[in-house]
Amino acid sequence: MGIRQKTDLSLPETLFTGRGDAAADRKILRLASAGQLRKLYQGVYTSNLASPPEMVVLRHWLTIVSHLLPGGVLGYRSGYDAKPVEGRLYVTRGNRPRTLELPGLTIKVIPGPGAVDGDMPYKNLFLASQSRWLLENMATGRGVSERVLPQETLEVELDKILSIRGEHRFTQLRDACRRLAHKMGREKEFKRLDGIMGALLGTHESKKLHGKQALARAAGRPYDPDRLVLFDTLFSGLRAQALPEVTATAETGVARENFAFFESYFSNYIEGTTFLVSEAEEIVFEGKLIPNRTEDSHDILGTFQAAMQAPWRDQPASSADDFLHWLKSVNALVMQSRLDKSPGEWKNQNNQAGATLFVAHELVQGTLREGFERIQALEDPLARALMTMFVVSEVHPFKDGNGRTARLAMNSVLSAAGLSRIIVPTVYREDYLLPLKSLSNHADATPYIRAMTRIHAWTVAFDYTQPRPDLYGVLKRCNAFEEDLRNYRLVFPEVKCHVSK
Template sequence: MTQNSDRDTAEVLFSVEDDAHARALRRLVGTGALRRIYGGVYTRNLDSPVEAVVLRNWAAIVSHLLPGAVLAYRSALEHRPVDGVLHVRRGRTRRKLELPGLTIEVFSGASAKPLLEPPTPDLPHRNIYMPSEARGFLENMGTARGAAARVLPQEDIEARLDKILTIRGDLKLNDLRDQARAIADKLDMASGSRRLDGLIGALLGTHEEKKLRSKLALARAAGKPYDPDRLELFDVLHAALADAVFAHPADPATRGTALENFAFFEGYFSNFIEGTTFEVEEAEQIVFDGTIIPNRSEDSHDILGTFRAASTTPWRNRPASTADDFLDWLKSVNALVMQARPDKGPGQWKEKRNMAGNTLFVLPEQVPATLAEGFERIRSLADPVARALMTMFVISEVHPFQDGNGRSARLAMNCVLSEAGVCRIIVPTVYREDYLLPLQRLTNDRDAAPYIRSMTRIHDWTSRFDYGQPRHDVQNQLGRCHAFKEDLKNYRLIFPENAINGG
């Protein structure tokens, strides 16, 4: 054997019967240096389960055993074995190969050869072929006896088509349909092409909706598309919130001075965390004296609008009871907060997809239905704190407006708490990363625990102040707890009972 060749380093090795290399491999099996997997297929990995070795090397193995094969049925779209089974098309004989951890089902017929010419050639991979996207969908349109066990469920097919429509647009989905029509006769899949044509037409609104089965596709056909990935994320948080037990600290600021002081600091910090920064004294002049800070008229109105929403019914304490009311409530609170920024479309759903960091939020056309689906999950939670945290995350994750999403989300959260007579939540400047990073963790890793833990802690902290004392005294107490600190490396949140005069 040649030193440093692929076969000297690969995990699986192959031979042809009766050549010198084959005899050498058989001798190595006899000495225990190799394991035989299948006729002519060996591995030098003596420790891992042989099933695991086969699955991670399936493409190399099939390339050796069945050169020229084309992936078929579910494997044609998944591009891998599914549940330990790989479907391929090759030759004139239908057969089945049984390997440890992998069954290879071989189908014959008119479609057993790869398509190598335009418009949609299959793609070579090692010594086998990955079907074009159009062929992959045709492979999964089969309805003959036994096909149901080999093809993707129609709901999954509809979800894949909806994703193409969402990301690439209707022209690309029409292109897919045209490509499938162009190759259907060559593959003897004309009936599958007609079925695919019907599904795509129903999604585009040109065919009857009754062809569709999935909730997602039916919503799309009805003009109410939603983001299915976000709904899965909402369900992760919903399950965690439903199992959690929350404290219900009483609202310490239901009227008078306490209400105004709380609403002031809630609005001040909610704007600061979004980059609308003022000195506390400037913010007081805006809210309580009607001052408009020179050259900062829009920022001044942001502070004032958030204060009004935090202190005034219906935005303070009258949350929506239906999905339609929820959408209207959101529009109205965003319009109030962003009223001085007409260029941001206050109270209007965004027209372009927005993002924060690496997170892409929901597409504009998916905003209303995704929010409505989120509301159904909010409404189903019994605990008011759970409903509040669910509310905040749904709005934050959809990001339905061009601007003011964070402020609108926190106001909606606090509205749910106020209706229940529970303390609202203030997110101070020093807690910014403790608030934002768990949200990112939930979005990216689907781990709800840090978010719930972070919000529970700041809820407890918020409830421990006397908001009925003079506003300057509230400010001093918040200051001793590092609430206003922007240096997050050197300062952390302190609870009032642990604060030392002077910080």
């Protein structure tokens, strides 16, 4: 058995002959003959004798291809990917087709013009401009399908460009493609591309489109595809869970009023609309507006009314159109005094919380409709409720009042099914918001489902028929009103409610 040569760490990992330095070429060939270099392709060697050759090629593909095909243009699907995909790379160069086979990499050389205006230098290669790779991926014919992107992928990319950059920039891109097509003799490809772009803009027939996302855009209902991935993650998680049935216990009389009062109090407190409980009682039960806080007072009152009265309390939507109308209606009620926030109107600019950017304003209605499809497909009412809350929260369709609207939408689904509504007390704020953030940022639905089923069980554990001061006392002993989340935790009423510090 021969002794395997060790990698010479003094040499670069890749070496090339044919660069015009005869002495360097002789040295490389001598080292290769001595077994100190491994040949990867004609004129391409590596000093790494330990790693699989395909791994070396993958690490250094750009340097290798730049050496083998200088001046070539990464085009077709490689112009979009800008890297090998599934071990293939497409380079436009010269006047004859050929294939270069390296360990782990097949390079398809396609005859065609070199760099044109807009193509970007990429080591000793060029990267096709956006206009060029769009046109190239519109190519059809025998043997072309392997090197072009599927039309649905192109439609998604074009929809993204239209959504992010707007119609003006989208039209500029189409004009650039038209000019380049004339220059490169790609009029046939431009005709196909123009049909797709026109359909997305609504100026051509949508029958030219193939994908669901592009068809939704053409129908005037574009949606955020990344949010649909999150919706589907939660949808699958909810379907896989056996969720508890927590029957409602505060449906009439004093119990219903008490429940609605604390639901509205805490829902506003989480959003920063903070009052003493006594002040909130004056607003809700005595019609008193707190001096200098008229808008805040109406926030509390509007949320209470939505939690108490039909249709907002217990008549959730049965269709996508009704769902959009219901959301606008309840947001208008809650935010009625904040005219600067456009109550009940879809946001007209993008919004965010911290680093979380919510759905773009032009995608709100389409994304809500897609979310509603998943809500309706869930059998369990608690699952539908939790899905509803996340969809509204994740879209954030209004300028303000999104959290309150989302929780009211969730609770309406629960009330309609005869299940207890959910109260999220101040002390549970982070236990509620952090799982939402985890779902948004990491597509992990488990913490959200766990947190919401726990607070659901906590909510129903109280006797809402008792006088409100007594109920307040029990909630207080269970730390419901505490803001110091480091030193206080949620306590269930059946446990001795002592302050834990």
